[in-house]
Amino acid sequence: MNFGETIKTLRLARKQTLRQFCFEFGHDPSNWSKIERGVNPPPKDEATLARWAADLGLTAGTSEWDNFMDLAAVGRGQIPKDLMSDEKLVEKLPVFFRTVRGAEFDEEKLDSLIETIRGVHSPDED
Amino acid sequence: MKIDYRSNDDIHAWADDFRGMFSNASAPPIDVIYIAEIELGLEIIPTPHLFSKIGMDAALAPNLETVYVDEESYLKWEAGQRWIEKRLRFSFAHELGHRVLHEDLIKESKFQTLEDFKRWAGSPENYQRAEYQANEFAGRLLVPIDLLKEEYDRYQAEADKFDSNWRGIECIREHMAKKIAPRFGVNHQVIEVRFDHEGIWPVN
Numbered sequence: 437m438n439f440g441e442t443i444k445t446l447r448l449a450r451k452q453t454l455r456q457f458c459f460e461f462g463h464d465p466s467n468w469s470k471i472e473r474g475v476n477p478p479p480k481d482e483a484t485l486a487r488w489a490a491d492l493g494l495t496a497g498t499s500e501w502d503n504f505m506d507l508a509a510v511g512r513g514q515i516p517k518d519l520m521s522d523e524k525l526v527e528k529l530p531v532f533f534r535t536v537r538g539a540e541f542d543e544e545k546l547d548s549l550i551e552t553i554r555g556v557h558s559p560d561e562d
Numbered sequence: 563m564k565i566d567y568r569s570n571d572d573i574h575a576w577a578d579d580f581r582g583m584f585s586n587a588s589a590p591p592i593d594v595i596y597i598a599e600i601e602l603g604l605e606i607i608p609t610p611h612l613f614s615k616i617g618m619d620a621a622l623a624p625n626l627e628t629v630y631v632d633e634e635s636y637l638k639w640e641a642g643q644r645w646i647e648k649r650l651r652f653s654f655a656h657e658l659g660h661r662v663l664h665e666d667l668i669k670e671s672k673f674q675t676l677e678d679f680k681r682w683a684g685s686p687e688n689y690q691r692a693e694y695q696a697n698e699f700a701g702r703l704l705v706p707i708d709l710l711k712e713e714y715d716r717y718q719a720e721a722d723k724f725d726s727n728w729r730g731i732e733c734i735r736e737h738m739a740k741k742i743a744p745r746f747g748v749n750h751q752v753i754e755v756r757f758d759h760e761g762i763w764p765v766n
Contacts, residue, residue: 453599454606459640466608466633473607 439511442504444472446492461491478508482517565667565691570759573663573695577702580662591747592704594654598629608633616680619646620653622660624673629657648749652700659699664692698759705746705756713742714762735763 447457458465470476485508494501509516581587584597598604605628612632613619619632638646673679717738721728728734739753757763
């Protein structure tokens with residue numbers, strides 16, 4: 437599910453129409469609708485994103501919150517900021533890009549790649 | 563493809579059945595936007611200049627899953643302009659009428675664009691019938707007959723105290739409709755049409 441689909445799903449889970457939600461939280465319904473439909477990209481500003489996540493009922497520090505921020509970054513065509521601040525991981529990104537671009541991307545290679553990234557990004561290693 | 567004739571009784575039965583499907587639609591004003599978006603899962607897309615371009619503040623897309631709504635009307639509603647709220651409520655109910663009454667025809671016709679759909683709906687043989695049916699559906703959906711009769715009886719009891727021939731006074735009809743309309747969240751013209759079409763107070 438992409439960012440737009442996610443915010444729409446979260447809004448509908450609150451049983452709020454576009455108008456009700458936007459009226460309650462002061463959003464522009466036209467702009468919000470465009471983001472839900474993927475016509476406009478997610479906002480860049482972290483404070484805005486945090487406010488949106490809270491408006492949609494997410495709690496900071498939860499996996500849902502992190503996923504929301506990750507989807508926003510991907511929706512803007514960016515790599516999430518916290519990952520970019522991890523030097524070891526950033527070093528491995530070119531390998532990752534080469535691998536996902538490769539024609540032969542079988543299950544074994546994918547598992548190996550995931551393990552590599554996990555190893556680099558494990559908090560236990562810090 | 564032509565739209566079949568339907569009697570008012572038939573349209574009323576469809577509207578009553580439709581309203582009965584939704585637990586939050588038992589008391590007016592009927593929240594047809596909630597029904598459209600949350601209950602039926604339709605996509606609502608605020609669209610700039612919809613009213614100024616095609617004279618509609620809501621339009622059902624030919625896929626039957628999307629309702630375009632005039633962006634300016636939406637914003638005016640937010641700004642507290644109640645007349646817009648009433649108009650949008652009726653427009654949404656009208657579009658739901660098309661979706662309920664004309665679903666099969668619209669699907670069979672396989673329209674590719676909103677323009678094609680409007681051309682079909684606007685053709686002389688279809689326009690009058692389709693619009694009439696959708697309007698009748700909307701009126702009955704938003705103004706349940708039992709509640710309308712309840713309001714009418716209440717007003718009648720009051721009016722009888724002053725003049726037993728009150729129905730013969732020209733301006734009373736509109737005055738009564740204006741008194742009753744707020745309960746249903748519609749314009750008084752809608753109530754006047756209901757008086758006529760429901761046989762409560764037919765136009766001569």
